[in-house]
Amino acid sequence: MTDGPPAPVQSPSPDLKILSSRVYRGPNVWHYEPAIQLVVDLGVLEDFPTNLLPGFADGLVEMLPGLKSHSCSRGRRGGFVERLHEGTWVGHVAEHVALQLQQSVGHDMRRGKTRQVRGVRGQYNVIYAYSDESVGLAAGELAVRMVNHLVAPEDGFDFRSELEQFIVRGERTAFGPSTQAIVDEAVSRDIPHMRLNTASLVQLGQGVHQQRIRATMTSHTSSVAVDIASNKELTLALLSAAGLPVPRSQSVRTVEEAVRLATKIGYPVVVKPLDGNHGRGVILNLHSADDVRAAFPLAEQESRRGQVIVETFVTGRDYRCLVIDGRIAAIAERVPAHVVGDGTLTLRQLVEKTNADPRRGVGHEKVLTRIKVDEAAIDLAAKQGYSLDDVVPADVMVKLTLTGNMSTGGISIDRTFEAHPENIEIAEEAARVVGLDIAGIDFIAPDITLPVRETGGGICEVNAAPGFRMHTHPTIGDPQYIAKPVIDMLFPPGAPSRIPIVAVTGTNGKTTTSRMIAHIFKGIGKKVGMTSTDGVVIDERLVIRSDASGPRSAKMVLQNPRVDFAVFEVARGGILREGLGYERNDVGVVLNVQADHLGLRGVDTLQQLADVKAVVVEAVPRNGYAVLNADDPLVRAMRRRCSGRIIWFTMAEPGSEIRDSVDDHCRRGGRAVVLEHSDLGDMIIVKEGRRSMQIAWTHLLPSTFGGRATMNVQNAMAAAAASFAAGASLHDIRQGLRTFSTNYYLSPGRLNEVAVEGRTVIIDYCHNVPGMRMLGDFVDKTGASMDTTTELGKVSRIGVIATAGDRRDDDMRELGEVAASHFDVVIVREDTALRGRKRGEVAELVAEGARKAMAQGVRCKQVEIVLDELESTRHAIARSNPGDLIVICVDKHAAVMAELESYGRQAQPGARPDDESEFNNAVADPDFNPEAARSQPD
Incomplete structure (x- = not known):
């Protein structure tokens, strides 16, 4: 647990502290389910495992006896207590305490782990599960205070008082009994749920299949019916008109x-x-x-x-009949708040004893409510001949309220299977008359087992949003599982609750691949919700413009009631920040793992980066698919993390080791997407078992620029594999890829080609070394296909390049070196967001790399620095000649495109039909607003 010999310390001190906390709201790098991560520093306690802290273990167990049941790594009850006595570190102790504190408020959390921060002595990652994030975070904070208090008592720290405040907080944020019962039933049926506010508004299901509940009101509950039920006079009038017995x-x-x-x-x-x-x-x-x-x-x-x-006033017993979707689901007899004498205790003492029942709480926080002794209760007791200080004789019941509501301290007795059929029919008819999908019908009758029309009595009230706890937790009798008919009503047997989710991750190509998949399914007729670094797109409409490749954007899509298919671009940052934000993806696509974003958030190596991106693969269920790049060894290794099936895609030549392995996978019944070479070109093939099915020639796909853009050949193969896994037919995949172009309005900022005053201008988001290598390959092939000379001389290649300020210095220099190998002129600019760097620092590092490469005799002959993005664009145009090739690596693509729109454009000489240049150059859209584009936010 330590690095190196411990430092000399005289005595332990309460040094445990939280350095940072993070809430993961979905599968993450630590676990498949939501978790909280605390980074803690033990200070001098790194040298004091628990066996060296006198009285620590016994004191901790005395404060939280529930820790005795923790098995820890021993796999048996009591294992954690054994570890305490043998010696473990207090960071590990804080993990178990946080879990046990959550159990004290009814959150049955058991998962946790503690791991040392790499290379840092005394710091640990404490990971544990949570149900409510505010309660989970509070549990971690209280756990640290408890540990420190046991090491050295803290002045003013009263654990019992702190625990009570923590429990009150947990109960305040928890779902009520009714909501929790419905959510638990949904979870048992694998129906996803999302809490939409801090109260009881919950979404069940995803996208177009969603239903909402608020306590026991549902998406099916009529507003008119609720208004009727709220007007008791109108309710009784309608029931009377229907011939039902009412007072x-x-x-x-x-x-x-x-x-x-x-x-x-x-x-x-x-x-x-x-x-x-x-x-x-x-x-x-x-x-x-x-x-x-x-x-x-x-x-x-x-x-x-x-x-x-x-x-x-109708005399009789008080019954609540719960009607769900037109049928009786449960019946409870409600007994008013009362106490029963024992001949020894006073009325006041009997109330206190009754309220001491752990099932009783304040309001609706527990299954029973504490009896409130107010003036009404005192007056009622006086009418029965008792004051608060009178001893109540044995077996004498003293009522403290007249109504039997659970919220006023009453109890319930289950009578579901005792009611007379005629009474059941009356209750069901009352719910139909009012129009409620879930109704609480209050009966007053001498005996529910006899017809009320004969014995007297009737319906005194119809309630919208009736509480469930008297039925799910009756004081006497068997609980009724009334959440089942609610879920049956919202999601009839066989009805879907989830929409298909395709998640795409990788270092490069995520956005283009996501757009290709979305385009394919849009062609099928799906309402696709897509997230990417450009924003959130709902059915081809950009509804939010920002970097939306994180978990919060994914939730926005799943909440949209129009969406019936989701495509998520999943970035490394979002996974590290909050996890995936959703439970699982039906298809997980990993394109590549390359050197980018290293040195950030504790990710220093390619293997660590691969571990982050593998979260998408781990989120694939048994009936799902992982689409993996067989050409990338780090991606290939992810197959071991997948619970579902694998679909490989590879550009490897037939006969190579990788291709032979993929072919063997197909012979065993697996699937793959491969390239078949011929004199006519390269054909994308889908292989399944022994079948081979053609998709398209790569040079006929608009996005590949006649096959020169090999990165988009690979992206198209990944999109084909993912779409096939998600249920698209070969015809639909073929049609989608044939109609997907890299024009600005289908794929903004990704290999857009426009003609500007005779110059060929390519706009791309390239910002890292691997991307620059692929872009350079495209530039070389494109340059070779163009005329080598023009009226003004040799065709020049001009590159405007940049990278983000949070990259490593060596990565920035290497970017310049690679760019210098492919361009005659390199213009270095900077992003608006410097990410901690000084203005000009990033550009100088990139230029330094380019100059180093120039000294070694590469293609580049000149390096310039123009920091502003639009100024660098103008400079590239100004110093170029008609016929030149200009590549602009953009940050704000809309602003750059708007700038290019300001130039008079003309048809590009020597346009190539196989590139569909007229399609790629179609920038002048009547809805395009250059001024708005220039003001595009960061």
């Missing part, structure tokens, strides 16, 4: 009107708010005008409209 009732606005109405319909009566809920303001069994006058203000206070209902 006589009417709404009033004043006390005197209430008294007159109560006298008219006859005592006893009930007074309640017109549009209240949870039983608040409901006063039962009023026998006189004085009772009505006393009750009226209480009911009026809970009425949002200021109106109060006066209705006949």
Whole structure:
């Protein structure tokens, strides 16, 4: 656990501290599921494992007895406690404490690991699972405080008080019992869910298949029905008109009107708010005008409209009938809050004893609610002959509320299988009359097992968004699994809940490959949601312009109700920052792993970079596919991380070792996309088992520029493989690739060719060394295909290049060296965002590399520095001649394109039909706004 001999330390001190924290919201480099990462520094505690901290292990277990059940690496109960006594480091202890603290609020989290930060003594990555990220982060912070407190007591640290505050926080952010029951049922059916706010609004399913719930209101719940149920007078009128048994009732606005109405319909009566809920303001069994006058203000206070209902008091037991999708799902008898005497304890003590039940909490945070002793409760007890300090005789029940609502401290008894069929029919009809998909029908009846039309009683209320906890957690009786019919209603058997997801990652080519896949499925008729470094695209409309290759953008697509197919460009940064942001991808594509972004966020080697990109492969399920580049050894090794099937793509020659391996894979029933060479050109072939199916000649695909853009040949092969895996037919793949061009409006900033005053201008996003090698190869082939001389002399190749400021110095110099091998003139510019560098520093490093290559006799004859992107574009145009080839490596492609639009354009001499130049040059779109493009944000 340590690097080198420990430093001499006299005594331990509470030095454990959190250096940074990160929340992963999907599969990540540490685990397949969401996790929290804390980077902690042990300080001097690096030299003190737990066996050298007197009393630490016993004190920790005394504070959190649940740690006894942790198995840790021993694989058996008690394994972690054994490790404590044998000696382990406090970073590892913090991991287990954070997990146990979450379990204390009902989050059953068990996954965790602790690993030392590479090359840094005393620092560790503490990784653990979470359910709610705010609770998970708070658990980590409290865990560190506990560890330090056990090393050396902290003044003012009261663990019991801190734990209670932590539990309250967890309960405040947790789903209520009803929402949690539905979410748990969805999870058990592999239906994905997303929390859309800090309350109970949840999306079940993805894209076009999504349904939403808010507690027990669903996407199917009628707003009109909710309004009807909220108006108790209207509800009873509609039920009465349908011939259902209801008490006589009417709404009033004043006390005197209430008294007159109560006298008219006859005592006893009930007074309640017109549009209240949870039983608040409901006063039962009023026998006189004085009772009505006393009750009226209480009911009026809970009425949002200021109106109060006066209705006949129906005697009997209180039953809640839950109707879901037109059928009874559960019935519970609700018993008002009460205590039962034992002949020893006073009424006050009995309430305290009852509230001590761990199932009781505040409001809806637990399955039962604590009994509240207020003036109404004291008055009710007094009417039964008891004060708070009176001893209640044994077996005598004292009611503390009149209504049986769980929210006022009542209990429930399951009666689902005892109700008379006629009563069930009445409840189901009531839900249909009001129009609710989920309804709570309140019955007052002497006995639910007998018909209410014969015994007396009836429906006193219909509730929208009824609570589930009285049914899922009855005080007496068996729990009813009522979330099942809710999910059956939202997602009938066989109905899909997920949309296909294709994720594309790699060092270079991600954006173009993603666009190709999206274009293929758009041609099939899919509403494709795509994320890329250019933004979020919904059905070919750019809805957000930014670098959207991260997890938050993926969630935006999955929340869009129009999308039925998703293509995600997945960048290294997003994976390291938050994970994938979604649970899994049906097809994971890895194009290549090359030297870029090294030295950032702890990724220093190509193998570490490959481990990051392999997260996409690890997120492929058993019935999914990983599309892997067989020509890249790091990508090829990812096959061991895939739970699903592999589709290879390779440009290797037949007879080579790689091609033989791929062919052997196909002979065993696998799939691959390969190139077959002939005198007519290169043909993209899909192989499955012993079948070989032709896709297209590479030189006839517009994106390949007659086959010269080998990077797009490879991208097209990857797109074909991914589309085939996602269910596209060969005809659809062929048609999609044949119609996909690198013109600006299909593939902005990616190998766009335009003619500017007789010059051929290529716009590309190339910004790293591997990309420059591929772009240089394209430039060489394109230059060779052009006339070698013009009226003004030899054709020149001019390159405008740049790289990001967070690359290593050597990478910047190498970029200049590679560019100098392919261009006659290299113009070095800089991005607007310097990423920590000084202005001009990046350009000087790139130019330094180009000059070094020039000294070795490469093609380049001149290197210039023009820092501003638009100025460098103007400079390249100004110093070039008609017929020259200009390549601009862009940062703000829209602004550069707008600048080029300002020049008078003409048809390029010697246009090549196989390039479809007229298609590639079609920049002048009537919707294109150069001014808006120039102001494109970073």
